[in-house]
Amino acid sequence: MTEKNPNQITEDLLRPVFETSWRYLALVVFLGAFVVAAFSAFAYQVYEGIGVWGIRRPVFWAFDITNFVFWIGISHAGTLISAILRLANATWRRPVTRCAEVITVFALSIGAMFPIIHLGRPWLAFWLIPYASERQIWPNFRSPLAWDFFAINTYLIGSVAFLTLPIIPDWALIRDKARGWRKKVYTVLALGWRGTPKQWSRLETAMHIMAVAIIPVAVSVHTIVSWDFAMAPVPMWHSTIFGPYFVAGAIFSGIAGLIIAMALLRRFLHLEDYLLPLHFDNLGKLLLMMSLLWFYFAFAERLTTWYGNEPAETVVLWATQRGEFAPLFWLMVVCNFLIPCPILAIKRLRTITGTVIASLGVVVGMWLERFLIIVPSLSYKYLPYSWGEYQPTWVEITIMVGTFAGMVLLYALFSKAVPVISIWELKVGLHGVRSQEPGVRR
Amino acid sequence: MEPKPQKKWAIVVDLDRCTGCEACVVACHAENNIPTVGPEEAAKGRAMHWIRVERYYEDNFPDVKLKFRPVFCQQCDAAPCEPVCPTFASYHTPEGLNGQVYNRCIGTRYCANACPYNVRFFNFFNPEWEKPLHLQLNPDVSVREVGVMEKCTFCVQRIKAAEINARAEKRELRDGEVQPACAQTCAPRALVFGDLNDPRSEVSRLAKSNRATKLLDELGTQPKVVYLERASWHDGKES
Numbered sequence: 100m101t102e103k104n105p106n107q108i109t110e111d112l113l114r115p116v117f118e119t120s121w122r123y124l125a126l127v128v129f130l131g132a133f134v135v136a137a138f139s140a141f142a143y144q145v146y147e148g149i150g151v152w153g154i155r156r157p158v159f160w161a162f163d164i165t166n167f168v169f170w171i172g173i174s175h176a177g178t179l180i181s182a183i184l185r186l187a188n189a190t191w192r193r194p195v196t197r198c199a200e201v202i203t204v205f206a207l208s209i210g211a212m213f214p215i216i217h218l219g220r221p222w223l224a225f226w227l228i229p230y231a232s233e234r235q236i237w238p239n240f241r242s243p244l245a246w247d248f249f250a251i252n253t254y255l256i257g258s259v260a261f262l263t264l265p266i267i268p269d270w271a272l273i274r275d276k277a278r279g280w281r282k283k284v285y286t287v288l289a290l291g292w293r294g295t296p297k298q299w300s301r302l303e304t305a306m307h308i309m310a311v312a313i314i315p316v317a318v319s320v321h322t323i324v325s326w327d328f329a330m331a332p333v334p335m336w337h338s339t340i341f342g343p344y345f346v347a348g349a350i351f352s353g354i355a356g357l358i359i360a361m362a363l364l365r366r367f368l369h370l371e372d373y374l375l376p377l378h379f380d381n382l383g384k385l386l387l388m389m390s391l392l393w394f395y396f397a398f399a400e401r402l403t404t405w406y407g408n409e410p411a412e413t414v415v416l417w418a419t420q421r422g423e424f425a426p427l428f429w430l431m432v433v434c435n436f437l438i439p440c441p442i443l444a445i446k447r448l449r450t451i452t453g454t455v456i457a458s459l460g461v462v463v464g465m466w467l468e469r470f471l472i473i474v475p476s477l478s479y480k481y482l483p484y485s486w487g488e489y490q491p492t493w494v495e496i497t498i499m500v501g502t503f504a505g506m507v508l509l510y511a512l513f514s515k516a517v518p519v520i521s522i523w524e525l526k527v528g529l530h531g532v533r534s535q536e537p538g539v540r541r
Numbered sequence: 542m543e544p545k546p547q548k549k550w551a552i553v554v555d556l557d558r559c560t561g562c563e564a565c566v567v568a569c570h571a572e573n574n575i576p577t578v579g580p581e582e583a584a585k586g587r588a589m590h591w592i593r594v595e596r597y598y599e600d601n602f603p604d605v606k607l608k609f610r611p612v613f614c615q616q617c618d619a620a621p622c623e624p625v626c627p628t629f630a631s632y633h634t635p636e637g638l639n640g641q642v643y644n645r646c647i648g649t650r651y652c653a654n655a656c657p658y659n660v661r662f663f664n665f666f667n668p669e670w671e672k673p674l675h676l677q678l679n680p681d682v683s684v685r686e687v688g689v690m691e692k693c694t695f696c697v698q699r700i701k702a703a704e705i706n707a708r709a710e711k712r713e714l715r716d717g718e719v720q721p722a723c724a725q726t727c728a729p730r731a732l733v734f735g736d737l738n739d740p741r742s743e744v745s746r747l748a749k750s751n752r753a754t755k756l757l758d759e760l761g762t763q764p765k766v767v768y769l770e771r772a773s774w775h776d777g778k779e780s
Contacts, residue, residue: 160650160654219647219688239626248627480659485659
C-alpha cells in the first residue's frame with residue numbers, strides 16, 4: 100500500500116464506480132431474483148395468513164425472530180468496530196472502516212424488516228410509532244418491543260450518519276471527476292464540499308462525536324434485543340446474562356461478517372493491494388478473542404442452569420444438550436468454537452483463507468445460537484401437555500435466503516455508488532497528515 | 542354511601558369432580574365463536590380451544606391413574622402477557638380481567654410466548670365455518686380475523702349482560718347469576734364461577750379449601766383460577 104501514489108489510489112478505487120462489467124450485471128440479476136422471490140413469499144404470506152409459516156402453538160417465534168436477532172447482530176460489525184478502531188487510532192483501520200460501516204447500515208435495515216414481516220397484521224406496524232392519534236392511544240412503553248422500535252431506529256439513524264459523513268469528501272472527488280448525469284447526482288450528494296480547512300475541521304469534530312456516541316448506542320441496541328427474551332418468564336430466557344451475552348455474540352458474528360465481506364470485495368473488486376493479509380490477521384485475532392468470550396458466556400449460562408436444577412429450565416437445557424436439539428447445539432459449538440479457535444490461534448493458519456473459513460463457521464454457528472435460544476425454550480415451556488415441535492416451511496426459508504441475497508445485492512449496488520474504501524482517508528495515511536484525520540484529537 | 546367493592550371474578554376447578562368429558566370445550570367453542578381449524582392444522586398444534594382438558598397418566602400399567610386438568614386463561618393479576626404487548630391489545634381491565642382488544646392486536650405473538658400456561662391462541666388464517674354452522678354464531682361475541690391473538694375471556698359478554706340486567710332492576714348481582722359457558726355446561730359441577738371479593742360466594746368458600754392450589758403458582762403470576770385436588774398428603778401418605 101505504501102508504494103502506491105495518490106493518483107493510483109484514486110484510479111484503483113474509483114474504477115468500480117465508473118466501470119460496469121457484464122459479470123456485475125449478471126450478479127445483480129441473480130441476486131435480485133432471490134430478493135424478488137422473498138418479497139413474493141412475503142406477499143403470499145400476507146394474502147393467505149401467517150399460517151403458511153411453520154410457527155404454531157407454543158412456538159410462536161422461530162425463523163422470523165432468529166433472523167431478526169442474527170441480522171441485528173451482524174450489524175454490530177460495522178459501526179462498533181470502526182468506532183473503536185477510530186478512537187484507538189489504529190492506523191491499519193483505514194481500508195477497513197467503510198466496509199464495516201456499510202455492513203451495519205444494510206444488516207440493520209434487513210434485520211429491522213423482520214419485526215414487521217413477522218406480524219400477524221403487518222399493515223398495522225405503524226401503531227408502534229408514537230403519533231398523536233384520534234383515539235389517544237400511545238404505544239405501550241413497558242413493552243420491550245416498543246424499546247426495540249426506538250433502539251433500532253436510533254441505531255439506524257446514527258449509523259447512517261456515521262457512514263455518510265466520511266463519504267462526503269469521496270463523493271466530492273467523484274463529482275470532480277465525473278461527467279454527465281453522474282456529475283449532477285454527485286454534486287447533490289457532495290453537499291457543496293470544497294475541502295476548505297473549516298470543512299475539514301467540522302468533519303473531524305462530527306466524526307469524533309459520532310464515534311464516541313455510537314458505541315453506547317450499539318451496546319444498548321443488542322442489550323434491548325436480548326431483553327425481548329429476558330423480560331419474559333420463559334425457561335432459559337429469563338436471565339440476567341442475556342444483555343452482555345447478546346452484545347458479545349453480536350460483535351462476534353459481526354466481525355465474521357466483516358471478514359467475509361472484505362474477502363469478497365478483495366477478490367471481485369481487485370483490491371489485493373489495499374485489503375492486505377495484515378487486516379485479516381488483525382481481525383482474525385479479534386475474532387479469536389470473541390470466540391473465547393462467546394464460549395465463556397455459553398458455558399456460564401449452561402453451567403448455572405444445570406447447577407440450579409430448576410425443573411422447567413432443566414427440561415429445556417437437556418433438550419438442547421442431548422435431546423431433540425442436540426445435533427444443532429453441538430454443531431453450533433463446532434462452528435463457533437472448535438473450528439475457529441485452532442485456525443485463528445495458529446499464526447500459520449490465520450491467513451485470508453483461514454480467517455474466511457473460521458468466519459463462515461461463526462456465521463452459521465451464531466445463526467444456530469439464536470435459533471437455539473428461541474425455539475427450544477418455547478417448545479418445552481412449562482406444562483408438558485402443550486409442548487410442541489416446530490418445522491419451518493418453504494415460505495420462511497425463502498424469506499431467509501432472500502435476506503442473504505439482499506445483503507450481497509445491497510453491498511454490490513453500494514460499491515457502484517461509493518468507493519468501498521475511503522480514498523481520502525488512505526491518502527491522509529499516506530502523507531501522515533494527522534491533523535486532517537477525523538476522529539483523532541490533535 | 543359506601544363505594545361498591547370491586548369484583549374479583551374467579552373460577553374454582555374441582556379436579557376431583559372433573560370427569561374429562563370435555564363438554565366445557567364444546568360449550569366454549571359455541572359461546573365464543575371459536576373456529577375449528579380442521580384436522581391438518583390441528584395436527585400442527587394450531588387447534589384453538591380456549592379451554593382444554595389436559596390428560597396426565599400417572600404410575601405404570603396396570604395401576605394407571607388418569608388425571609384431568611381443565612386449563613384456560615388464568616386471568617392472572619400479575620399477567621406476563623400484559624406488559625409485553627406494544628399496543629395495549631393485551632390489557633388489564635378495571636375488574637381485574639386480562640382483556641384482549643382484538644382490534645388493537647397487530648399479532649406480535651409476544652403475549653403468547655410470555656404466557657406460561659400456553660392458553661393464548663393465534664388466528665393463523667381467517668376463520669371459516671362449514672355451512673350451515675356460519676348461521677349459529679353468537680351475536681354477542683366478535684369474530685376474530687387473521688393475525689389476531691385470542692383467549693378465554695371468562696365470558697365477559699355474559700358478565701356485562703348480567704351487570705346491565707342487575708342495574709336495570711336496581712339490584713346487586715347475585716352469586717351464581719353469571720355463568721361462563723364452561724361452568725354452565727359442566728355436569729359434575731367441577732367448574733364454579735363467582736366473585737372472590739364477596740366472602741359469602743361459593744368460589745370464596747371453595748377457594749379456602751385445604752385442597753386448593755394454583756397452577757404454576759411459583760412464577761408469581763397470581764392466577765385467579767383455583768384448582769382443588771385431593772393430594773396424597775391429605776391422606777397422611779407419602780407420595
